[in-house]
Amino acid sequence: MTEQSAAPHNLPPAPTPSPHMPASNGDPFSREWIARLPLSDAELCRSAPAVWLEKYGCVATGRHDIVRAILPDWRRFTSTAKPCDDPFSLVPPVLVTEDPPEHTEVRKALMPFFAPTALAQYNAAFAQEADRVVTEALDRGSVDVVTDIAARFVLKVFPDMLGLHDEGRKLILDFGDAAFNTVGPINEIFQTSFERAAPAFAWIEQHTTRDAVRPGGLASRILDLGSDGTIAMERAELLVRATIAAGFDTTVLVIANAIGALLAFPEQWDRLRADPQLARGLLEETLRYDPPARVQGRTATEDCEISGVQFRRGDPVALFLTAAGRDPIKWDEPDRFDITRKGANLGFGAGIHLCLGQALARMEFSAIIDAILRHVAVIEPAGEGLRFINNAAVGWAHLPIRLKPV
Template sequence: MTPSPRAPEPTSGLPPPASGLSPSGAPALDVDPFSTEFFEDPHRIHEALREAGPVVWLSRWSVHAVARYAEVHAVLNDPATFCSGRGVGLSDFARETPWRPKSLILEADPPEHGRTRAVLARVLSPGVMKTLRERFRVAAEALTEDLLARRSFDAVSDLAEAFPLSVFPDAVGLQREGREHLLPYAGLAFNAFGPPNELRRRALETAAPHVDWVMAQCQRQNLAPGGFGAAIHEAADRGEITHDEAPLLVRSLLTAGLDTTVNGIGAAIYCLARFPEAFARLRGKPALARAAFEEAVRFESPVQTFFRTTTRDVEIGGVTIPDGAKVLMFLGAANRDPRRWQDPARYDPERQTVGHVGFGSGIHMCVGQLLARLEGEVMLGALAARVGAIAITGPVVRRYNNTLRGLERLPVTLTPA
């Protein structure tokens, strides 16, 4: 088998440790996972975090963190000890008021979480995905033909964003006017999970028009019959959720169903353009489209971090984290942990990626994952069938966000097959 492409290894040294230990005895690191340095090259910092220990103390923000796969997976799968109801960002909802009404999915704990998630799980079930596949496939093929005619374009705005925006809002049943608010709202929501830095402050200062539009679209009278949104309101008619909860559940769908898809497709295109041997393997075996998307999600981890809050004193790796403490999980670091993955810095479309935490894990696993996977699969399948090569033809610009990892610009040129 042809060796799979490998990402360049970091050349700079690891961040120095902070002086001393945390109050819990965890090794301390003076790194900022919400800095430009981290956004540009998280892998160097991830390595330092993993090698420092199973639990580290981030002195910059006074929080414990886990970056190894085993510990990240364990935290994600123990919602009784590591709760989400106090916020999945740095803000602690037991001590401060959320910037918007709490998510009924992301920021909820059992048993309430199970009640509302069951509704979304049915709305976005595998059976529903089957009914959408042909429509999404046709849209992906049409976009690919258009991009081939243009040859050169921005793979972020013209592909990674354009394709989900061409199919997802219609599937939800959103009105056409104002859809330009969708991506800014998603960016805002994920920036808000970070600390009170400039990204978060700027996002909240400009939030009002995006929040107002999104909340208006979540109301029943603004949603087209037959879409995801209408199905959620119908669940309220059956008494599965309340009528007040229905708009908030639609709002959760608008975030869960778009951001991971856009950044996941962008990550896949970026990988296939950088590693032409991987794209050649995909072209030779189009059935790898789903696996190529999945591996891109592991390799780039569009969602980099999430927080949990401890509900009791808990010991991890010999470190006792006290009750009520924020714990930061580095999903991206876990997805490249050599303790879990063989040669993790290699993009391999044929890798067995089962168990990666790019969509989370446990009861809070991304509710939009099936939608993201469907869109990623049909889009990569369309490209594999019609495109001979993808070449990066200009400066690649990263988009900064406190939680998401993605690109602002990715200029490429396509060569027809």
């Protein structure tokens, strides 16, 4: 736990095992476990409403109703201290690591940039780029949906919007990979990505300064919040990095995870083709079935009970969105992918920390799916996919597909 994060509530050091729940000696941050996500998380969390993770000294829960109750309850579950907190965290210490009033100040300043009305100006550019990426993929016939479609698209439209330098953009994904890894423990997965990300850290350092970003771009406008005194300059700089850390790998993954689910449930592709309006349902169902953001951390600030589970003041709590999406108490046949399913999922979180970039992620997703629906008649698997091994970001690292045009 970092000094900074523990201070606001003077929380005690990592607590002793909770007597209020069964303990597990499993390791949700091992490679074997992560390769089986989201089912491995779901199996752990179906075993009890909450489980004490012995290896990490924290509560794990993936019951939809408990996660839904805790996410917005910032008074009793602070975001300033999280399970696996450590001084090496690469998550920029702003916004997602804060409670009100600090959180409110930056969230309010940043919100207008990410409102659907403000983003509408980018629609045409997104549609044009999505068309280009999908038609090029069709020309090739066999492609990797992660690298050749999702990453290609996101690494063009979002950095353009931010006003980032063209050269070296691919490195942003390594930065995001390392940042999401620090949401979990400092394990071998983190170490490997941290070493790989060294050039990415240098790139981010060099290309997010006032002189490096394009005037008028989103990054420049966020930095303006610092120069005009709306927020401290240091916080404005952190916000640019927080936006980059949060906004790339997640969006690439959600596109790839949607296609992965359509391959596993081909009748859903037929339904989508028959009714392209279901693209929205495709996103919602992907956020439930294979959500890119795996786990959110909080720490209890007082003794309390949520849905019959006792939390003690100081308990670090890992909220598994992966498991909440597969909770059989909330969802009928949770392991079946159904783009017409009703019900609100937690893939973008809930409450004051609800994903700030969700309108942007929705726009990117819909641009690429619309282009696929316009140009592609058949999507087939073209080999074994490989899951992304990351402590907190979930989905496909590689997914070979074959496309046939309409």
